[in-house]
Amino acid sequence: MTATHSTTASATIDFDSIKNLTATETRAVDQLILKELSSDVVLINQIGHYIIGNGGKRLRPMLLLLAAKALGKANDHHLILAAVIEFIHTATLLHDDVVDESVLRRGKESANAVWGNAASVLVGDYLYSSAFEMMVRTNNMRVMEILSKTTTAIAEGEVLQLLNCNNPDTSEEKYLDVIARKTAILFSTATRLAAVISASDDKTEQALTIYGQQLGVAFQLIDDALDYKASTEELGKNLGDDLAEGKPTLPLIYAIEHGSPEQAQIIIDAIRHGSRDAFNAVYEVVKATNAIEYTEQCAEQAAAKAIDALQCLPDSEYKTALEQLARFSVQRDH
DSSP: OOOOOOSOOSSOOOHHHHHHTTHHHHHHHHHHHHHHTOOSSHHHHHHHHHHHTSOOOOHHHHHHHHHHHHTSOOOHHHHHHHHHHHHHHHHHHHHHHHHHTOOEETTEEOHHHHHOHHHHHHHHHHHHHHHHHHHGGGOOHHHHHHHHHHHHHHHHHHHHHHHHTTOTTOOHHHHHHHHIIIIIHHHHHHHHHHHHHTTOOHHHHHHHHHHHHHHHHHHHHHHHHHTTTSOHHHHSSOTTHHHHTTOOOHHHHHHHHHSOHHHHHHHHHHHHHTOGGGHHHHHHHHHHTTHHHHHHHHHHHHHHHHHHHGGGSOOOHHHHHHHHHHHHHHHOOO
């Protein structure tokens, strides 16, 4: 289906109003998360509460709950799976920050900066294990199959990203494959599971899977663009982190392909050596080649596809909220 919906509406999306649509269910999910984080191992409680309580939009569980309500209502199994999705997401953050040697997460010190790498990895493992323990309670084999494949894909995406680090020859296609596995799949799993638990037909399940996948792509591409646009305070991490880690994100890949040989070489060297010192020079090349605009255009296209996928849903305030979240994904500044 051709995407025909504009995602650049001038009105600012009221994210809080969207959150309020699932406020009751979100409180129940938060209580479930707190209950599941309860352990007689004090460090697990400390790190788990630190990372989960450290801000964040709780976008993935919200997507699951909104999709569930767009299909009728959110039941107890939807609430369990919303918590599962948040646990898996949080585990990936803990592991990501260790792999990337990050010291900031959402504007605060990352867990590994506070407690060390070993503790962060092990508590991430605990959250993964807890997520699988919780999903079993749904007694739904399809749910377990989807989530098992999801965590496998996320791990594959992490390894592919590691292989791409310091590799300036990474193509746009390879990069999009990484974010499809590493980032977008958890979005698509959230919305897909809402359909599975609601016993929706195959068409609806597929539509919500596409919606989540395209939304996740749009979200990550805007993150890539913001690494060269936002301030550290807005972004919640240090500007140039991706460059310092030698990650060839889409703005860099595009700038290499469309810059002069001299401009391309600046970025190639920066990716190979993983240097934050080159940030200003790289920024000038990214800006000159319109790489940020290109990345934003790709995000717009993905968001439009996400909105288009929702057309099979009945009209409701929840469907509208899902559409607005797709627009928000490309309008945000952090």
